[in-house]
Amino acid sequence: MSTKYHETGRAGQKSRTRSALIASARELVARAGRPPTVAEAAEAASISRTTAYRYFPTQRSLLIAAHPETEATSMLPSNIGDDPEQRLEAAVRGFLAMVIDTEAQQRTMLRLSLEADATLRDLPLRQGRAIGWFTEALDPLIPQLGVDGVHKVAVGVRAVAGIEALVWLVDIAGMTKGDAVEQMVWSSIAVLRRALSESPASQVQTRRRL
Template sequence: MSTSYEQSGRVQQKTRTRNELIAAARELIARGGATPTVEEAAAAASISRTTAYRYFPSQKALLAAAHPETEATSLLPEGIGDDPAVRLDAAVATFVRSVIESERQQRTMLRLSLDTDTAPHELPLRKGRAIAWFEDALSPLVPRLTAEGVHRLAVALRSATGIESLVWLTDVGGLSRDEAAETMKWTAQALLHHALTVAPPA
């Protein structure tokens, strides 16, 4: 989200500066180590600290902007059909792959999301985009499970996939990333099968 400072004056130049700060933060995250501060991103981008704070007043604001974003409303390929199992498998596979590809950024946001001082609207992990993607994949089941039932199943699926599950499966469970991805896909199908046998909890 742009600040009022960015929306006045030399907008194109300010957009470039903002993007340079975001790129620097992403590069620092990709290198590993401590979570980058606004000052560190500014130094990496050769931008003054004072200027950087005009764009990002806090570390959380910077990291939220640096988090991989997508405007996609669906994770499904064209012509996939109406089989819920096939649709769900494709959606989960794409979602998990995107998490693994941006794992360092995802882990950084996860650490911040666990901070009790973080408001729900501040970080991308709390916006629930994956739930909407899973609802889209499961939409053929609405006549059978109802829209509310599909939503509850999508919430359960999100609880079993994503960066939180990847961290546990790899760091605690000792799986490789490929093994973790296959486990999350298997779990998603198990949840779907159970939901078709026993309705999701109210």
């Protein structure tokens, strides 16, 4: 297995250089609203182009590293309980807060993810990272819905919550960002409740009541 350049020798200094390139790329995206080249990120970080290309041989590799979703490992607060709705709402709100906080980067990555180029398949928006966070939030439901059922709900939630939905709700529907967040949270909980109402356990209880 090959070793990445920033993981060999003088790891501390290389980590700082890599972080500086990522930070400059994020700043350029937020300021210009377009994906910067490796050369542009290097210039903004006062790093030579030759050095920058050792860390990020392509613009795509730089953008993937600079995307905010690559850093987050969970959207759940440490003190969250086992209630599925509370867990899902917390995860969705945490995810949407990150999306809005990094909206310029998110919109840029969305544009790139819509391109047909097969080489862009490993962009964060095409990897479904948020589905993993929503799946984690729904873990207590595995005994009831099964692993596949929980995954299906997580996919459904991601379909109604994210940069794609935010763009439509704000740019097309004319909502404020605050109202858009509440709409996405409402839709996410609605997806969960529908799944629970259709679960085998719920249907058994309904038949018993009848």
